[in-house]
Amino acid sequence: MIYAANFKTNHTRSGTKRYLEELQQKISGRNTADRIFVFPPFTALDHYEGDYTLGVQNCYPVRKGAFTGEIGLEQLEEFGIGTILIGHSERRQLLHETQEIVAEKFAFFQQENFEIVYCIGEPLEIREQGDSAVVEYLLAQFDGIDTAYGKLIIAYEPIWAIGTGRSATVGEIASTHKVLRQSVSKPILYGGSVNPSNIAQIVSIDNVDGVLVGSASLSVDSFYALITA
Ligand code: PGA
Numbered sequence: 001m002i003y004a005a006n007f008k009t010n011h012t013r014s015g016t017k018r019y020l021e022e023l024q025q026k027i028s029g030r031n032t033a034d035r036i037f038v039f040p041p042f043t044a045l046d047h048y049e050g051d052y053t054l055g056v057q058n059c060y061p062v063r064k065g066a067f068t069g070e071i072g073l074e075q076l077e078e079f080g081i082g083t084i085l086i087g088h089s090e091r092r093q094l095l096h097e098t099q100e101i102v103a104e105k106f107a108f109f110q111q112e113n114f115e116i117v118y119c120i121g122e123p124l125e126i127r128e129q130g131d132s133a134v135v136e137y138l139l140a141q142f143d144g145i146d147t148a149y150g151k152l153i154i155a156y157e158p159i160w161a162i163g164t165g166r167s168a169t170v171g172e173i174a175s176t177h178k179v180l181r182q183s184v185s186k187p188i189l190y191g192g193s194v195n196p197s198n199i200a201q202i203v204s205i206d207n208v209d210g211v212l213v214g215s216a217s218l219s220v221d222s223f224y225a226l227i228t229a
Contacts, residue, residue: 002210055083103144161192
């Protein structure tokens, strides 16, 4: 299973350091094929060694240059970062990233051989229109994306389930992941209000290869509870 923690705009540099040290203490010596990812904010990036992979939540698709306020590849390389989240719904919605921008980022980081956790997900009004509307909406989020890329992980995150405390139902997750599996032969994570009480059920669903977690990853105890559920 894959367990990914997305801190979003939470935790400081020192808080992240404490978190990663505690996480490492808890997970070291575990003998499993599980993979653990942590996506802290940029300001918390540093050289870390552990049984987890540190990634970034975003990056501008350039090596360096005149892009005020952005972070480029050069700044990630300083810390050996080779993993990125692309297409998170908060960036699509709040930062107005279009499918074109998302695809451009994807192509850039694919070229740079990054591991990419690529996020897709539908808003509530699409979910309410039924399964075929959902599938059509989700597949359109693969426009311009090379889904055959070797270092790709998909994260399905229904927007209405993110940070709302209302996870998708087992049936919704199962049917959506099944359809996605027919189009992409990559690991597929579920995200959206995953927590210590629903994790066991979610990871037991067919075609769920792991979880991408926001709120319930912010405390190391809670994230560790997910990993060991
Ligand atoms: P949540 O966020 O776990 O707080 O719902 C998930 C995500 O946005 O990745």
